[in-house]
Amino acid sequence: QVHLVQSGAEVERPGASLKVFCKASGFTFTNYFIHWVRQAPGQRPEWMGWIHVGNGDTKYSQKFQGRIILTRDTSATTAHMQLSSLTSEDTGTYYCARGLGAVSGWHFDNWGQGTHVTVSS
Amino acid sequence: DIVVTQSPLSLPVTPGEPASISCRSSQSLLYSNGYNYLDWYLQKPGQSPQLLIYLGSNRASGVPVRFSGSGSGTDFTLKISRVEAEDVGIYYCIQTVQTPFIFGQGTRLEIK
Numbered sequence: 001q002v003h004l005v006q007s008g009a010e011v012e013r014p015g016a017s018l019k020v021f022c023k024a025s026g027f028t029f030t031n032y033f034i035h036w037v038r039q040a041p042g043q044r045p046e047w048m049g050w051i052h053v054g055n056g057d058t059k060y061s062q063k064f065q066g067r068i069i070l071t072r073d074t075s076a077t078t079a080h081m082q083l084s085s086l087t088s089e090d091t092g093t094y095y096c097a098r099g100l101g102a103v104s105g106w107h108f109d110n111w112g113q114g115t116h117v118t119v120s121s
Numbered sequence: 122d123i124v125v126t127q128s129p130l131s132l133p134v135t136p137g138e139p140a141s142i143s144c145r146s147s148q149s150l151l152y153s154n155g156y157n158y159l160d161w162y163l164q165k166p167g168q169s170p171q172l173l174i175y176l177g178s179n180r181a182s183g184v185p186v187r188f189s190g191s192g193s194g195t196d197f198t199l200k201i202s203r204v205e206a207e208d209v210g211i212y213y214c215i216q217t218v219q220t221p222f223i224f225g226q227g228t229r230l231e232i233k
Contacts, residue, residue, distance in 0.1 A: 037170075044213060045162075045170060047222040061221040095169055102152075106217035107160040107175035109182075114169055 002026040004096055004112035011118045017084040020115045022096030024077045030054040033099045034079040035108055040092040086119045123148050123216050127225035135233045140201040142228045144214035149194045158218035161190055161199045165210040206232055
């Protein structure tokens with residue numbers, strides 16, 4: 001059974017950096033992409049980027065370019081998302097989601113439970 | 122960036138009745154392989170989004186047959202043949218033909 005379990009809620013100060021992890025189980029981790037999606041309160045979800053777990057390639061939304069780093073630890077079957085220079089607009093719920101590549105379609109067939117992040121002074 | 126527009130934004134439905142949600146994009150979502158890169162998700166209250174339909178018309182694993190997706194190019198529709206109480210939540214379409222992947226504003230389905 002596929003599981004993506006994320007790290008717990010975070011409270012961060014403006015200007016700080018956020019790191020969220022996503023522990024995968026129940027599937028061959030290196031065969032997939034892991035996407036990160038965030039959702040501000042009451043807003044639509046927003047795609048942030050993906051990492052190909054097998055080779056480490058990444059693709060980021062231009063909106064987050066320069067602030068986001070996606071990494072993975074294949075031995076620990078864990079993906080990480082780091083977001084720097086936080087502002088109050090980064091408050092929201094951050095999700096990891098599993099997907100296949102372009103040929104199969106970029107849809108996200110399994111999601112983590114979400115990590116609630118509050119940025120406040 | 123591609124603009125994705127859903128309608129309606131709110132959809133009150135009587136149980137057992139059909140429901141339909143529209144999703145339009147500012148550019149064609151038809152990929153070079155002949156598939157439309159448009160997916161549908163349902164976010165139930167307090168939960169993560171869950172995949173309903175991928176590549177325009179393919180039901181995801183475990184999704185009831187009352188859900189169907191159709192459309193091509195820039196115009197897509199999600200239909201629920203007979204709404205059940207468990208279908209309440211916010212429905213989102215998303216284009217994945219090019220990055221950044223963009224979600225629609227969402228359609229909140231509620232039971233009358």
